[in-house]
Amino acid sequence: MALDKEEMLELYRKMCLIREFEETVSKFFSQGQIPGFVHLYIGEEAVATGVCANLVKQDFIASTHRGHGHGIARGASINKMMAEIFGKVDGYCKGKGGSMHIADVELGFLGANGIVGAGLPLAAGAAFANKYLNNNGVSVCFFGDGASNRATFHEALNLASIWKLPVVFVNENNMYGISMSQERHQNITDIADRAVAYGIPGVSIDGNDVMAVYEATAEAVKRARAGAGPTLIECKTYRHHGHFEGDPTVYRSEDEVNQWKKKDPIPRFGARLLEMKIMTQDEIAAIADEVKREIEEAVAFAQRSPVPAVEELLTDVYCD
């Protein structure tokens, strides 16, 4: 399914929105205005954007600790996301979740997750629900290269394969599990190779090419909706920042970071759109202005919002 001009522009705009969101979070975090841990998606925007462009209402995504990009790509409110990250009552979780627990179940966003690899069986379960309800929905699980070493990966892929669940496992291989490089944490180069163990298709693609991500996901989603079961897509990508904000990144070289910055998915897709004459320099500038304004509004919304009332401590533990 080829994308039209508007859809391609939207992919570009969405990646810019994620980037601007994350750079803004980085700025406020370094100023001490955001508590806790934040893990930023800068450099990986093409994955969430290309994947989520294939999803419809009844679909689910399960995300990770590095989840802001997934939420934005799925269409979550950036105001509520920003307010949540600031720990404010108008945030998605009333300030009770924070960066690692932003969720919008109504929107099919089953949440970021503070446990590496926890999303895999959750996504399999949501896919089971879609299949059980026969609503043609699919479920997507984002997870990192580090998570591919967890038992959840094996158990979820095995279960999804035998039950032919409509799920797409999207591995974001950013080459590091916290400080441990892929070559140190596993004895394979392509995580997609692991699909063989479950008798499902596995593809390894350039995760910094939003069109490649879009197309690989389109194929996997089509397969899932048709009842043919899960697919494992490995997207090779890179996080420009450390594992968390404040990570001294002693485990990787400046040179490596610079090499990857040359493959930055946003200018890369921008250049392609210019070349295809789908977008003009003026439009690039206009998109940059537009997302900047949107994020400024989100920050203003977050800053305006009060902190949760102390009584909130004791609510929402159980449903009534």
Added chain:
Amino acid sequence: MPEMTYSQAINEALREEMRRDDKVFIMGEDVGIFGGCFGVTTGMIDEFGPERVLDTPISETAIMGSAVGAAAAGLRPVPEIMFMDFLAVCLDELVNQAAKMRYMFGGKAKVPLTLRTVLGAGLGAAAQHSQSLEAWICHVPGLKVVMPSTAADAKGLLKSAIRDDNPVVFLEHKMMYAMSGEVPDGDYTIPLGKAEIKRAGKDVTIVATSLMVHKALAAAETLAAEGIEAEVIDPRTLVPFDKETLFQSVEKTGRLVIVHEAVKTGGFGGEIAAMVAEECFDMLDAPIKRVAAPSTPIPFASNLESAFIPNEEKIIEAVKAIL
């Protein structure tokens, strides 16, 4: 009222809830064709088919995790973990996912699942198939914990658990599956958080859980022959806990013995003792006593296993020590 076993009562509750609500389904190791490791789900696959009675691979993490995902996505899963000991294999899915989703998402998610699992010693199943680990679960806010001691309670509480919008851990004692009892007909439910006085008495309160309720009742009979009237209370659910029934009893008797099969250290008995000490210290006429297993892994040899499990004699001894 028809008489049936604890196992049949659970089977009936599952069937009734599955007939009532097509979003309810069961999943677990060998629950389908095999009918469950203890036969509890026998015949269910014939009535509901493999779409709603799902045999899973030996993958506790996938069972628990996919149940959480399915529940968040709108179904009402009833996963089974074959032995409670195996919860150690999938605690993340229960403790960090199911229990916390509602709170950490600001009240905007529901995880209506009922985890059925099996606890208890007595079968010579040794250290990894016999533990009573309810205290672990009670320690995690967001989960409810149910421990029925009779067939009727098992049915009524399981039906309520399945209808509850929270994650509920439903603990069945393997030595009670064959016990029979009368079970009310029809749509019989028991609210979670309601204790039952299994035997009235005025001299001492014995709070006991699961299989220990029966040992406490036997001890109470023996004590009665000696003129000591023990009141036996079964909390039935540990979370939420019915403090009112317990406190009223302690007010009447002034004496409390707590009995559970779990090891004493860190056991839920400590929590019950603390509740009473904090809130009704003035009502007590004697120190609180706990009868629990010693803090050891569960041994295999029959004589050692018998020595591990709290029994009638130990309960009587504890009662007499504070009279």
